[in-house]
Amino acid sequence: MPDVPFAHDAVSGSSDIPRCDDSAVPPAHVAKELDRILSSPHFQASERRQAFLRFIVDETLAGRADSLKGYTIALAVFRRDDSFDPQADPVVRLEARRLRRDLDSYYVDSGRDDPVRITIPKGSYVPHFEWHKMHTADAPSREPALELHDDSTTAAATRANWTTKPGIRRYGPVAAALAAGVVAWIWLAARPPPSPMTPREPAVLVMSFTPLTPGENTRLFAIGMGQELTSNLFRFGGFRLYTSPSNALSAKGDEAPQPGRPLGASYVVRGSVQTSAEEVQVTTTVFNAENDEIVWMRTYARPFDPQSLMNVQRELASEIATVVGQSYGVVRNDIRADPPRNMESYLCVLRAQAYRSTFRRVDFDPAMQCLQQTVQRDPQYSDSWAMLGWLHLDAGRLGYSADGNPQTEYDKALEATSRAIALQPNSPLALKALAAAYHFTGRYADSDRISHLAIDLNPNDPDILAQFGWRLAIRGNFSEGVPMLKRAIERTLHPPAWYLHFIAVDLYLKGEYKQMLDVAETASLRDSGFSQLLIAIANTELGRRDATQTALKGMSRYKALADDPAGFLRRNGAADQVVDTLVAGLRKAQALVAS
Structure with missing residues (x-):
C-alpha cells in the first residue's frame, strides 16, 4: 500500500x-x-x-x-x-x-x-x-x-x-x-492539537537514572541504564517514547523536573542506582504524569561485579522494559482516564485488546464495530488493521461470524493483517497478527517463520512468546510450546487465561491432574469456557463428581465450544492428538456426571 x-x-x-x-x-x-x-x-x-x-x-x-x-x-x-x-x-x-x-x-x-x-x-x-x-x-x-x-x-x-x-x-x-553542546530535556507542552486523522498514543517519558552512590562506576551505570531501557522500550509499539538528555542533573546538582511537570506526557519513568561492594540496586518507578500517582515501583538487586556490569545493566533494562511496555504491562493496564477525542483510534485498539484478554462474547461486537469505524477513519493506522485481523480470526474460530463460515473470516483476517504489515513492516502487533492469520489458514511454516521474526525483533515481549507457544502446543508440539508459555507467564503482570490453557493440557497428558486443576482454576479467574472444560476433565480424574458437574454447566454457556467441542478445537488448528485427548476427557466427565 x-x-x-x-x-x-x-x-x-x-x-x-x-x-x-x-x-x-x-x-x-x-x-x-x-x-x-x-x-x-x-x-x-x-x-x-x-x-x-x-x-x-x-x-x-x-x-x-x-x-x-x-x-x-x-x-x-x-x-x-x-x-x-x-x-x-x-x-x-x-x-x-x-x-x-x-x-x-x-x-x-x-x-x-x-x-x-x-x-x-x-x-x-x-x-x-x-x-x-x-x-x-x-x-x-x-x-x-x-x-x-x-x-x-x-x-x-x-x-x-x-x-x-x-x-x-x-x-x-x-x-x-x-x-x-545542548543540555535540556524534552518538553511536550505548547503543541498544536494533532490532526484527528493521526492517532495520538500516550507519551512515555524516560528520565535519566539518578546515581545515589558516589563513584564513577555508579554514575556510568546510571547513564547506561537509562539508555539501555530506552532502547528496549523502543521495541514495543502502542505509545510514543521520549527521553531526557543523559545528564539529567546540572553541574550545580539541581534536580531534573519532577514527575508531574512535563505537560503532555502520560507516564514518566524514573530510576535510581545504588552500589555497594556486594551488589547493585536499581529502583524504577512509573508515575502517572497527570497526578504524580505511583503506578508501579520495584527494586532489583544483583551481585556487583565490575567485570559483568554491562551484562547486569542489559539484564535489568530488559526486565524493566518487559514489565512496563508489554501488551499486558504497566502502561497498558493503567490507561483509565477519559480520553481526549484525538485518541479515539488508539483507545479502540485498547478496547479490542481488553476483549481479547477474556474473549467474552458480549465484548466482541462493540470491539468489532469500533475497529471497522477506525480503519475507515484512520486507514493508515497499522495497529487498528492488525486488531481487526485478530477479531476476524475470533469470529471464525469462536463461532461469532454472522454467516457461520470460518473460512470467510480467516480470509478477511489475512487481508487485514497483510495491510497492517504493509503500513508498518516491523510492527510487533502486526507481525503477531499475521502469524496468527497464517496459522488459522493452515500455513504453519509461514506462521512459524513470522513468529521467529517477531521474537528476533523484540525478544522482551512475552505476548509474542505466548502466542507462538500456544500455536505450537495446540498443534501437538508441547515440548517447545509449553516452555515458551511458561516464560511468557513469568514475564507478565496479569497473564490472560489462554497463556495457561495448554500448560494445563500438558499436565493432563502427563497424568498430573492436581497440578492441572490448579492451573485451570487460575485461568478460570479471567473467565473462559475452555478453562471450564479443563476443570471438568481434571476433577473427573480426581473423582470429584459435583465439581465436574459445576464445571460442565459453566462450559455450557460457551455455545461454540459446548455445541461442537471437536469442531471448536479443529477451527483453532488443533492436532488430531489434542482433539482426541480432550474430547475423550470430556466424554469421561459427562459420563461421571450422568452416573
Whole structure:
C-alpha cells in the first residue's frame, strides 16, 4: 500500500501552493532544515540516527537516492561489513522506524512552524522534502538562482556547489557540535492539537537514572541504564517514547523536573542506582504524569561485579522494559482516564485488546464495530488493521461470524493483517497478527517463520512468546510450546487465561491432574469456557463428581465450544492428538456426571 504523509504534513492542492515533491524545495532550504533539526534540543534521535538522517539527506541531494538501500546504509552508517544480511540483521529497519518517530515528535512540537519538512515514507529510506502548508507564502515559486538570474546554467552551478563533498560535509559537523553542546530535556507542552486523522498514543517519558552512590562506576551505570531501557522500550509499539538528555542533573546538582511537570506526557519513568561492594540496586518507578500517582515501583538487586556490569545493566533494562511496555504491562493496564477525542483510534485498539484478554462474547461486537469505524477513519493506522485481523480470526474460530463460515473470516483476517504489515513492516502487533492469520489458514511454516521474526525483533515481549507457544502446543508440539508459555507467564503482570490453557493440557497428558486443576482454576479467574472444560476433565480424574458437574454447566454457556467441542478445537488448528485427548476427557466427565 502506498504511503501518505502525516496528516499534519499535508499541503493543500490549491494552484497557488507549491506541490509537496522533492523538486519543490531547493537544496539550500533542505540543508537549512537539516541544520535546524540536528541542532534542536527537542530532536531526541541518538547520534547514530542523526548520522542516519544526515547520510540519507546528503545522498538524496547528491542525486544518489537510488542507492539508498538497507545494505548501503548498514555499511555507511552502522559500520557493518560486506557480509551484512538485511534479513538476518534488522538494524536499518528498526533505526529507520525510530528515526521516523523522532521526526514526527519533532514536527508536532518545536518544529511545528518550520517552513520545510523532511519525512521518510514507510517502506523506503529515501527522504521527502516538502513545504509546510503554514509557510507556503515563504516558498519560492522557482529556485532562487532562476528567480534572480533566470539562468538555468547558474541554477545548475548552484546545485552542483551544494552536492560537492565539501558542501555536503559543511552542515554535518556544525549540527553535531550544536547538538552535543545542548543540555535540556524534552518538553511536550505548547503543541498544536494533532490532526484527528493521526492517532495520538500516550507519551512515555524516560528520565535519566539518578546515581545515589558516589563513584564513577555508579554514575556510568546510571547513564547506561537509562539508555539501555530506552532502547528496549523502543521495541514495543502502542505509545510514543521520549527521553531526557543523559545528564539529567546540572553541574550545580539541581534536580531534573519532577514527575508531574512535563505537560503532555502520560507516564514518566524514573530510576535510581545504588552500589555497594556486594551488589547493585536499581529502583524504577512509573508515575502517572497527570497526578504524580505511583503506578508501579520495584527494586532489583544483583551481585556487583565490575567485570559483568554491562551484562547486569542489559539484564535489568530488559526486565524493566518487559514489565512496563508489554501488551499486558504497566502502561497498558493503567490507561483509565477519559480520553481526549484525538485518541479515539488508539483507545479502540485498547478496547479490542481488553476483549481479547477474556474473549467474552458480549465484548466482541462493540470491539468489532469500533475497529471497522477506525480503519475507515484512520486507514493508515497499522495497529487498528492488525486488531481487526485478530477479531476476524475470533469470529471464525469462536463461532461469532454472522454467516457461520470460518473460512470467510480467516480470509478477511489475512487481508487485514497483510495491510497492517504493509503500513508498518516491523510492527510487533502486526507481525503477531499475521502469524496468527497464517496459522488459522493452515500455513504453519509461514506462521512459524513470522513468529521467529517477531521474537528476533523484540525478544522482551512475552505476548509474542505466548502466542507462538500456544500455536505450537495446540498443534501437538508441547515440548517447545509449553516452555515458551511458561516464560511468557513469568514475564507478565496479569497473564490472560489462554497463556495457561495448554500448560494445563500438558499436565493432563502427563497424568498430573492436581497440578492441572490448579492451573485451570487460575485461568478460570479471567473467565473462559475452555478453562471450564479443563476443570471438568481434571476433577473427573480426581473423582470429584459435583465439581465436574459445576464445571460442565459453566462450559455450557460457551455455545461454540459446548455445541461442537471437536469442531471448536479443529477451527483453532488443533492436532488430531489434542482433539482426541480432550474430547475423550470430556466424554469421561459427562459420563461421571450422568452416573
